Amino acid sequence: MPSSDQPILEVKDLEVEFHTDSGVVQAVNRVSFDLYPGETLGIVGESGSGKSVTNLTMLGLTPQPPGKVVGGSVKYDGQELLSLSQKQWQNVRGKKIAMIFQDPMTALNPFLTVEEQLVEVTMLHMGLSRAEASKHAIELLQKVGIPGAEKRIGDYPHQFSGGMRQRVMIAMAISCQPDILIADEPTTALDVTIQAQILELMKTMQQEFGTAIIFITHDLGVVASICDRVMVMYAGRKVELSTTVNIFKHPRHPYTMGLLSSAPRWDQGEDELQAIDGQPPDLLNLPTGCSFNPRCQFVQDECLQQTPPLITLDEQPVHQHACIREIRYLKENR
């Protein structure tokens, strides 16, 4: 739940394009959202929906070229990020906004010790001496639950297991107590039991430091257990945004509904899982009208002609969706 009225991060009409050999791809299409201090916002969508690009843009890390931010604004604490110089970005990255990546096997440098990779952040941003930074790093490793931290700190990443490496990544990300932590599928590459531990750890860290977390995932189980609010993305657009409870109880967009019914549930017998029909969209040739129309079970003529506007429902908590049909009733009458 938002613990303050002032958002720490305001993203408005963000547009990111990728210029590829076969044409221009609109990877992020006028996406807006706010992030409040201390909350966890989940961003859900399939591969290519633009969720990762959106978040890399918040760190100025969209690969350029081929990527290009063509419009919109990203404000951190009232300060515009998209116009920052390379030097200014360096003061934001790792210090104010930190990131945890999907695969801890490849996201840590195999040539440097864990200590080296931890101390370089705090020496840079907090101005610690080498000795202070080392001490700080050991404390962090203890905090994220690495046994024998004093000894293990001199080890190389390949000497740690996957779960332990992700703990190291988390320690690295929180080492300067950033205001925002972006976690890009941090549990996808891990065993289920380890996933739970990592989620638990992130929650604990959030409570201790009051960090706002953006949690990118396609795992709805993870969303339900950790996120306060959820944004659903499809083909570069925000198609639905509300509180987690609201999204799970009253999904308004057919894509969200599809996602929910395609997730396995223990309380719904042994019926076959319902998959969303069709293929993820080809971003180079998006269908006219609503991008989801070829796969939508409620499609009608209008959906093929006009791109559905984002509708903000007049209810509390805030619920936004981009579908012109009242599928809630359609579903009940089916």
Place this chain on the structure above:
Amino acid sequence: MQVLTFLFKRFGWMIITVWIVFTVSFFLMRQIPGGPLNGERVLSEAVRARLEARYNLDAPISEQYFTHLWNTVRLDFGPSFKMQDFTVNEVLAQGFPVSAALGILGMVFAITIGMTSGVVSAVRRNSVYDYSFMLLATLGIAIPNFVLAAMLIVIFVFNLQMFPAAGWGDISQIILPAFCLGAPFAGYIARLTRTGMLEVLGNDYIRTAYAKGLSPRTVVLKHGLRGALLPVVSYLGPAIAGILTGSLVLERIFVIPGMGSHFIEAAIQRDYTLAMGALLTYTVLLFVMNTLVDLAYSIIDPRVKLE
């Protein structure tokens, strides 16, 4: 401890290798028509017999083999056939430091020029720097070093008069030959560094490093370079072998009194002892260098285990 076992094993292999090289070249050299006593002057029978006795050439070939082998084990390569009053050990002791100086300087040129231009090319990919460095690298690889030597002599010795044409003993005399020696390797190393660096810069951990707020310089030099070094380091083994053979030619062009010229002379004039001495020196040198390369590899990449 692990390192000691590794070095011990490598030493054992080196002894075996040296022995095989010794045996093969011993018999090969004697298979080639002509011998150390065939010269422009026809020797009388009596002189010939005395000389053969002095150099132990009249003994049966098996006896010659074992005597020579035993002397070699004691690191005594015997007298040179052609350079009178000199033992092979003395000739090598004079020539080796010269060749080593030339080779080391050539290697230093190759590594510094190659790696710098490789890193710059990778970081500024598809820029003017990239294209010009890679063009130069291709030229460096393609042009044989004796052609390059001739061109540089024309430019720097005759036109600009910056360096002396040949000789040994002064700093100004070593620069041109060392540069010619290093040029093709600089080209290779530049290409290898560029490819290695581009591959490394595409890794996830480089993105992590940027996400930490590190400057591009730190990211490239601290997080990128080590990975990009690996292909270069594994190339250094063959490169050192190439530097050795390259210096044979260049020592002749620039009239440098190194081992290379002695080696060629010895082979042509059937100076069995000197040729063997030079050959075994090269063998040991190559072996030591390759061992050092493997050691360096394990120091750079902590995941590599020495076997």
